[in-house]
Amino acid sequence: MVRQGFFEKNLRYIFPLPAVLFVVVLMVFPVAYTFFLSFTDWTLTSGRPLSVVGLNSYLQVLKEPRFLEALGRTFYFTFGSVIVEMLLGTALALILNRSFKGKGVVKTLLLLPLVATPVAIGIVWNLFYDPTIGILNYVLSVLKLPQSGWVSDAKTVMPSLIIVDIWQWTPMITIIVLAGLAGLSSEPYESAMVDGANSRQVLFRITLPMLMPTILTAVILRAIDALKTYDIIYSMTGGGPGYASENLNVLAFKYSFEYFRMGQSAVMLVFLFIIVLLFSLLVMRLRRAFEL
């Protein structure tokens, strides 16, 4: 019999306790406080004490066109980038899923955009996008195509930012799908060979259906991050030109730390929080459904 003292008996509570306390203090309390602030009209710079105004801040925010546009843009950015990343990322994984010389090198290269500092990436793409000295407009001029204002034009700024997100995060889907492909069992393929299936049938009837759980989980995790995109947008455009590239995160940041309208900013954060929470619940549902 193993001797058990107080510590051993309660290991299951003692071991996680510091981590739990940390998360409670640094996350749960702050989120609760943000919820509380969303029912106030507090402005840090006004010098007035905060007063509880019920749903007033919510009504004000919901009437604010800048907020509604940012909300729409958050979804536009997320779906625009994630759908392309899913298709392109899966296609790349299928292409790379065979053994060839230098596969390790290619896989390392795929990781580079994922680990590179987003602010620095934003700056490099700004140099690409620069209307007068940027290499992209040079390429367009060589191809005799009309030049673009890229991020400096309100009409093209969102697609330009989406392109950067696609460049940075498509490899994420690729490496996840590659790992998924490596884990597929070979039995269905053997029986398909026996039945004389052609390669297109194998792809659409066997490989993709078996990969679906992996692809879906990867895509939703990616979507959760895309909803919160901040670094790339703030460092490339600061939400501009005008307000043309503000998503919820960027707008809430400005309300908090540039205008110090804490009450209204809290309302926006509550919206962002709820949207992200819904997507997170979706991931957990899916994981349970597929027993991941």
Add this chain to the structure above:
Amino acid sequence: MKEKRVTTILYGFVLVLIIIPILFPFIWMLMSSFKTQVDIISWPPKFIFKPVMQNYNRVFVEQNFLQYMKNSLIVSVVSVFFSLLLGLPAAYSIARYKQKKLSVFILVARLMPGISFLMPWYIVFSRLGLMDSYVALILSHMLIALPLVVWVMSPYFDSVPRELEEAAMVDGLTQQSAFLKILLPLSGPGVVTATTLSFIFSWNNFMFSQVLSQQNTRTLPIAVYNFLSYVEVDWGAVMAAAVTIMAPAIVLTMFFQKYVVKGLTMGAVKG
């Protein structure tokens, strides 16, 4: 035979088509960091030029980047260390006692938008006089690193057979020393994965440091960003700064490729 060679060549061609767009931004960044401003703004863009060191000189000598680098390093290393200290026992407990709810609770911190904690932190840290302190930055970065440690380590601990610990306990070790002396040394690869990933994410963090750090504790991403606020952008120096900030994460990734892949694919792929 001939057909096979044609497919190989075709495949190589496709690979090049995939690699070029991935690599080009890095190559262009590196090239530009060695160009003079005149070469950078020349039209058409120059691929061949005389490399100069003045941009790096500007970054390190005139702009005091070593100080920012030191700040970044302190914040990342210390926050990763404390995240391991809190996260490893928690991950072990989650794995051994199947504490599903606990794991979800900690992982929520990985999913929630950071800005919904940042605003209250700003208020509290200001009142406590902790703005522009390492303490505030480290605490905030721990909220990035801790969930990653738990996310990576609890499935890892779960995969180590229980018998190893039980045998040690029969030999008279307590469970906590079995964890420390038997399980942890066996979990090296998992710890490397967790450490590498959380270091990179902390190193790259922009938003938390943007609010919580000022003159004394400014980290690299903020320093790089501030370069852009000059009236005329000195592109060469900015690119040299970008190279400087990206280099450590990229070198780490090259060294620990396998581990980074493991960490990033974890949770989406079974097993």
